[in-house]
Amino acid sequence: MTKSEKIIKKRYAAETRFRIYGKIAVGIGILTVCFLLYTVFSAGYSAFKSTSVAVDLDLDPNLMRLETSVTSDNIAKADMLNLLRRNLIKIYPEIRKRRERKDLFLMFSSVAPQEIRHWVQKNLESIGTKQRFWLTASSSLDQIYKGNAPRDIEEKSRLLSDLQLNLLDQWNSEGKIRSNFNWYFFRNGDSRSAEIAGIGGAVMGSLLSLLVCFFLSFPIGIATAVYLEEFAPKNRWTEWIEVNINNLAAVPSIIFGLLGLAILLNFFGMPRGTPLVGGTVLSLMTLPTIIIACRSSLKAVPPSIREGAFAMGATPVQVVLHHVLPLAMPGTFTGTIIGLSQALGETAPLLMIGMFAFVVDIPTSPVEPSSSIPVQIYLWAESAERGFVEKTAAAIMAILVFLILMNSLAVYLRNRFERRW
Amino acid sequence: MENNHSEITEKKSLGQQDTKIHSKNISVHYASKQALFNVNLEIRKNEVTALIGPSGCGKSTFLRCINRMNDLIENCSVEGSLTLDGNEINNPDLDVVHLRRMVGMVFQKPNPFPKSIFDNVAYGPRIHGLASNRQELHQIVEQSLTKAGLFDEVKDRLEDSGTGLSGGQQQRLCIARAIAVNPEVILMDEPASALDPIATARIEELIEELRQNYTIIIVTHSMQQAARVSQRTGFFHMGELVEVDDTETIFVNPSDPRTQDYITGRFG
Numbered sequence: 271m272t273k274s275e276k277i278i279k280k281r282y283a284a285e286t287r288f289r290i291y292g293k294i295a296v297g298i299g300i301l302t303v304c305f306l307l308y309t310v311f312s313a314g315y316s317a318f319k320s321t322s323v324a325v326d327l328d329l330d331p332n333l334m335r336l337e338t339s340v341t342s343d344n345i346a347k348a349d350m351l352n353l354l355r356r357n358l359i360k361i362y363p364e365i366r367k368r369r370e371r372k373d374l375f376l377m378f379s380s381v382a383p384q385e386i387r388h389w390v391q392k393n394l395e396s397i398g399t400k401q402r403f404w405l406t407a408s409s410s411l412d413q414i415y416k417g418n419a420p421r422d423i424e425e426k427s428r429l430l431s432d433l434q435l436n437l438l439d440q441w442n443s444e445g446k447i448r449s450n451f452n453w454y455f456f457r458n459g460d461s462r463s464a465e466i467a468g469i470g471g472a473v474m475g476s477l478l479s480l481l482v483c484f485f486l487s488f489p490i491g492i493a494t495a496v497y498l499e500e501f502a503p504k505n506r507w508t509e510w511i512e513v514n515i516n517n518l519a520a521v522p523s524i525i526f527g528l529l530g531l532a533i534l535l536n537f538f539g540m541p542r543g544t545p546l547v548g549g550t551v552l553s554l555m556t557l558p559t560i561i562i563a564c565r566s567s568l569k570a571v572p573p574s575i576r577e578g579a580f581a582m583g584a585t586p587v588q589v590v591l592h593h594v595l596p597l598a599m600p601g602t603f604t605g606t607i608i609g610l611s612q613a614l615g616e617t618a619p620l621l622m623i624g625m626f627a628f629v630v631d632i633p634t635s636p637v638e639p640s641s642s643i644p645v646q647i648y649l650w651a652e653s654a655e656r657g658f659v660e661k662t663a664a665a666i667m668a669i670l671v672f673l674i675l676m677n678s679l680a681v682y683l684r685n686r687f688e689r690r691w
Numbered sequence: 692m693e694n695n696h697s698e699i700t701e702k703k704s705l706g707q708q709d710t711k712i713h714s715k716n717i718s719v720h721y722a723s724k725q726a727l728f729n730v731n732l733e734i735r736k737n738e739v740t741a742l743i744g745p746s747g748c749g750k751s752t753f754l755r756c757i758n759r760m761n762d763l764i765e766n767c768s769v770e771g772s773l774t775l776d777g778n779e780i781n782n783p784d785l786d787v788v789h790l791r792r793m794v795g796m797v798f799q800k801p802n803p804f805p806k807s808i809f810d811n812v813a814y815g816p817r818i819h820g821l822a823s824n825r826q827e828l829h830q831i832v833e834q835s836l837t838k839a840g841l842f843d844e845v846k847d848r849l850e851d852s853g854t855g856l857s858g859g860q861q862q863r864l865c866i867a868r869a870i871a872v873n874p875e876v877i878l879m880d881e882p883a884s885a886l887d888p889i890a891t892a893r894i895e896e897l898i899e900e901l902r903q904n905y906t907i908i909i910v911t912h913s914m915q916q917a918a919r920v921s922q923r924t925g926f927f928h929m930g931e932l933v934e935v936d937d938t939e940t941i942f943v944n945p946s947d948p949r950t951q952d953y954i955t956g957r958f959g
Contacts, residue, residue, distance in 0.1 A: 504765075574802040578865070580763060581798075582815045583791035583872065592814075593804060 310670070314663030320452035320465065321412040322404040323377065323441060327357045329390065329397050345391050350383035354405075365433075373433050379406040381454075381466045404448070409464040409657035411438060415447060419656050429656060455664065459630045460646065464657025467650070469665050471632045475545055475625065475640030476614060482549020482636055483556055483613050488606060490553075491560030492595075495602075498561075499568040500590050519558035526554050527622030535623060543624035543639040551619045556609040563605020567598035600683055607680040611673050617644040643669045709736040711876060711906045712757060717771035719752050719761065726752050729771070730932045732925060734876075739898060739907045741917035741938065744927035745958065750910045753927070754878050756780075757908070758794040759787050775876070792819055795869030799881040801861035803853035803868070808845050811853040811864055812836060815872035831871055839867035840897050859890025866897065870905070877901065879909040883916065895920050914954060918942050926950045 271279075331340050333356050334348035358374055359365075365374055382405040390397065410429035413419040415438065419429045430438065441447050459471025502508045530551035534540045540547050571594050579589040620626070626645050633640035641649070643665060650662040712734035719727040727749045734740050742750040752761070759780065761767045773780040780790065792815070804811050812832045815821075822828035832849075836842035841863040845856070853864055862882060869877055879898075883891040898907060898920050911917050917924050918938060925935035926947075934947045945951050952958060 574798065574800060575804065577760065577763070577798065578802040578804065581758065581760060581791060581796040582818070582868065583788045584814075584818055585788055588818060592818075597805065 310663050310666050314660055314665075314667045316416045316418060317455060317660040317664035318452050319416065319449045320454060321407040321415050322448055322450055323407050323411070324402055324404050324446040324448075325354075325357065326361075326400055326402050327353065327386070328360070328400050329353070330356075331397050333357075340390075340394065340397055342391065342394060345387060345394075348387065348390075350386040350390075354378070354383060354386065370433055373431050374437070376408055377411055377434060377437060379408050379465050380463050381406055404450075406454075406465055407447070409655065410434070412465050413656050414438065415442075416449075416660075418660060455661070459632050460628055460641070460649070461630060464653075464655050464661060467658070467661055469643060469646055469668055471629050472641050472643045472646035472665070473668070474633050475548075475629075476642040478545035478633060478636045478640065479548040479552060479620075479625075479642055480610055480614060482545055483552040484606075484610060486550060486553035487556040487560055487609070491557050491606075492564050492602065494557075495561045495564035495568060496590055496595065499565050500594070501586065515558050515561055519562060521555075522618075523555055523616050524618040524622065526551050527619030529554065530619060530623040541637055541639070543627050543641075545625075545633065545636040545638075545640055547623050548620050548625050548642065549636065551623055552613040552616060555616070555619070556606075556613050559609035559612070560602070560606050563608075564598060564602040567601030567605075568594060570601065571597045600686075604680045604684045607676055607683070611676040611680075614672060614676070615644055615669065617642075617648060620645055621648075643672075710734070711736040711776065712908075713772075713774045714753075714756075715772040715774075717753065717756060717769065717773055719749070719756065719770075720768045721764070722766040726930050727756075728930045732932055732935055734906060734908055735923065736906050737902060737904075738923060739902050739909060739921040741921035741924045742908065742910045742927060743912075743914060743917050743924060743953075744933075745953065746912075748927040749930040750927045751880050753932075754880055754908060754910050757876070757878060758791050758796055759785075760796065762787065792872045793874050794876045794878060795872065795874040796878045797862070797865050797869055797880065797882050800885050801858060801865050803856070803861050803864050805852065805854055807850045808836075808853050808856070808864060809849040812867050812871045815868060819872055821872065835867040835871040836864075838870055838901070839863045840893065840900075841867055857890075859886050859893060862886060862890070862894060863897065866894075866901075870901070874905065876906045876908065879907065881910055881912060884912060891916075914942070926953060928953070 330353070333353040334340060334350065335352055336344055336348055338344065340348060355375055359371065362374060365371055385405055386403060389401075389403065407415070410419070411434070414421055414428075414430050414435070421428065421430070421435065425432055428435070438447070454466045455468045457470050458466055458468030461467040498508060498511065530547055534547050534550060535542055540550075575593050575597065576589055579593045584592065620642055624639070625641050626649065627639055627641065628649070629639055629641050631638075647662055647665045647669070650658045650665065710733050712732075714730055714732045714734075717727060717730040718725065730749075730753055732753075742753065744750050755761045756769055756773055757775075757780065761769055769781055771781070775790070775793065779785070804814065806814070809832055812835050813828055816828060816831050822831055833842060833846075836845065841860060844860065845851075853861065856864060862885075866877075866882075883894045886894065895916065898909065901907060909917075909920065921938045923935065924938045924941045926933045926941065926945075926949075928949055934941065934945060934950045936945075941950065942954055945954065
């Protein structure tokens with residue numbers, strides 16, 4: 271082989287090696303993502319199932335402990351817990367000891383009386399009859415039934431006592447246990463009882479925070495970008511501002527949390543732990559992203575459009591508002607969505623301004639205290655109860671879905687408005 | 692009404708018409724580099740004046756002085772006097788928005804706005820408030836498109852995007868847009884250089900028709916085009932206005948040897 275032939279062979283070999291490295295890198299990336307998704311999914315999918323137990327209840331109005339007869343007005347005060355317990359005692363007369371009775375009652379979720387009340391309220395005529403109810407099971411039963419908690423260990427370490435385990439097996443063979451879709455996960459706020467804990471409160475909190483963030487950062491960001499790009503004189507001050515904006519985009523988010531704590535909460539006295547304050551802090555973080563995205567979109571508008579507009583006798587503001595800004599909107603929107611999806615996943619600054627409290631009610635306005643999805647994930651991950659493990663993973667799935675949706679929207683917008691001039 | 696007699700650099704011509712634009716000692720600097728050296732030129736009303744010369748000689752720079760488009764360029768300074776009907780254009784207090792309505796411009800590369808054809812032509816009348824109701828606006832748009840020779844081709848699709856037209860149609864759209872605000876002068880910076888010969892011929896026909904109502908100044912690279920469409924021609928070279936005269940004289944019997952060299956193709 272001549273020298274040049276040898277060199278060519280080496281070059282082709284290097285080329286092939288390089289391609290293989292590339293494929294390996296991509297492969298590792300894909301494998302890691304698959305592994306992540308598999309771990310989260312396998313831990314979380316059981317959270318979408320809720321376990322229910324069938325009980326035949328005798329709707330004896332005397333057991334509801336009301337002074338008068340039951341109507342739709344006083345049903346809220348009816349003692350459904352007592353009704354449930356008395357019925358259970360009647361069904362299992364062999365369970366006498368106090369401790370064992372307690373075990374029996376603990377097979378059911380704390381929300382069971384509410385579920386009974388809810389149904390009876392809609393079917394008042396059924397009072398006095400016997401009805402079959404499917405009541406939500408307690409977290410311990412739920413986890414053992416789903417197989418998340420081990421049952422082949424000694425009673426001390428198990429979630430269910432021997433008696434409870436026997437009852438479970440008995441009910442299962444009688445077909446009195448079933449899984450249904452867990453609506454509580456979406457409708458409820460946080461709860462001490464894992465079986466009825468939901469992300470509804472966190473989702474609303476995140477949504478309200480993002481809305482506040484959007485309405486603050488979007489107009490201010492665009493106005494700033496337009497001014498800096500189209501109208502500001504090019505001197506040292508404006509260069510200094512530019513440098514600072516670019517730096518702001520890289521500041522760690524917890525610093526903004528401290529800023530919110532010191533200025534918004536302590537100095538201005540805004541309500542602690544509300545989406546209003548959370549959204550304001552998030553908007554401080556999203557602002558640089560929007561400004562930078564808007565500026566580069568404005569720069570990308572060809573000068574021929576500006577010249578054409580000026581030559582028509584448009585004033586500088588008209589040129590920007592009628593011609594340049596509309597063409598810069600698609601790029602700006604993409605940047606905004608990316609900034610908002612970053613804000614969605616922020617935890618540290620929200621913790622600093624108090625959006626971590628245990629909030630049970632679902633917030634309806636930005637001035638009610640709430641938490642957010644990442645904070646909720648954090649709180650559940652910290653919990654010792656077994657039932658919260660699947661909830662944490664499910665909440666992670668929820669936030670991943672949100673993020674994928676938002677980023678897909680950004681990609682779609684970018685492709686759709688690619689070349690319009 | 693000004694009736695200026697010629698300056699040193701201008702030859703006397705037969706028959707004198709009204710002067711529309713008068714430039715006296717116009718000099719333009721881009722930062723420290725000087726682009727135009729004391730240009731003295733008269734543009735006559737309802738005539739087509741062509742500015743010819745090799746690349747980079749300053750013709751477009753001079754053109755852009757007339758509607759103050761050089762204001763948009765940083766570090767560009769203009770000295771001297773430039774008058775439109777006797778009014779000083781370089782006056783810093785001048786209402787530039789009104790000036791640009793009176794002096795329209797068509798660019799080398801057609802640049803219709805990314806809006807509908809109707810909105811393109813209607814933009815000028817809208818911002819200058821030339822139509823008091825929708826009907827009048829429609830009329831103005833229709834008239835402008837007809838004058839630009841485009842109406843028949845687009846009358847069924849006025850809502851289509853202006854950027855979807857062919858190159859020649861886009862340029863005619865830009866001309867329609869410029870005349871929709873009823874200017875007195877139209878500046879054309881190499882309007883046909885990006886077009887094919889057929890479209891070019893249509894634009895040249897259009898210029899001849901427009902001449903009756905507007906004063907036109909056209910910068911062109913093509914000497915044949917200058918010879919076809921203009922009545923007067925000015926030859927620029929390295930920032931100087933070398934010679935300006937009736938078109939026929941420039942091309943048949945120029946005075947300056949540099950002009951002679953250029954039109955015979957010695958340099959370009």
